[in-house]
Amino acid sequence: xxxxxxxxxxxxxxxxxxxxxxxxxxxxxxxxxxxxxxxxxxxxxxxxxxxxxxxxxxxxxxxxxxxxxxxxxxxxxxxxxxxxxxxxxxxxxxxxxxxxxxxxxxxxxxxxx
Numbered sequence: 691x692x693x694x695x696x697x698x699x700x701x702x703x704x705x706x707x708x709x710x711x712x713x714x715x716x717x718x719x720x721x722x723x724x725x726x727x728x729x730x731x732x733x734x735x736x737x738x739x740x741x742x743x744x745x746x747x748x749x750x751x752x753x754x755x756x757x758x759x760x761x762x763x764x765x766x767x768x769x770x771x772x773x774x775x776x777x778x779x780x781x782x783x784x785x786x787x788x789x790x791x792x793x794x795x796x797x798x799x800x801x802x803x
Contacts, residue, residue: 694787695728697745705759705766717758723792724753724775727802729785740783752778768792768799776801 704719726749730739752775759766763774772791779786788802 692729692731693733693739695730695740695742695745696725697728697742697749698723698725699746699749699753700724701753701755703754703757703759707765707767708760720793722753722771723798724749725790725792726775726779726786727788727790728779728783729787745783748779748782768797769801772799772801776803 700721700723702719702721704717706717707715726745728740728745733739754762759771763770768791772789775791776786776789779789786803788800790798790800792798
C-alpha cells in the first residue's frame with residue numbers, strides 16, 4: 691500500500707527558447723505552477739507521510755523565483771524545467787515520483803521516474 695503526497699507551489703520567472711520553430715523566441719515571463727508527487731509506504735506520527743509544510747519550504751528554497759531561467763538552464767523549456775526540479779527534489783526526497791510544471795493553465799510538462 692502506498693500514498694502519494696502532492697505539494698503545489700507557484701513562482702514567477704522569465705525565459706526564452708533559443709530555437710523555437712527555427713528562430714529565437716522573445717524574452718517573456720510566466721507565473722509557473724509546480725506540483726511535486728512523493729510516494730510514501732508508511733505513515734508516521736499523526737498519520738502523516740511527509741509534512742506538506744516541509745516540502746513546501748524546500749520548494750520555496752529551490753524554485754528560481756524572479757529569475758531568468760536561461761541563466762540556470764541552457765534551454766529552459768517546461769520539459770527541461772520539470773527535469774531540473776525533479777533532480778533537485780530527488781536529492782532531498784528519494785521517493786519523488788514526478789514533477790509537473792505548468793507555464794500557463796493550459797500548457798505544461800511532466801517528468802517522472
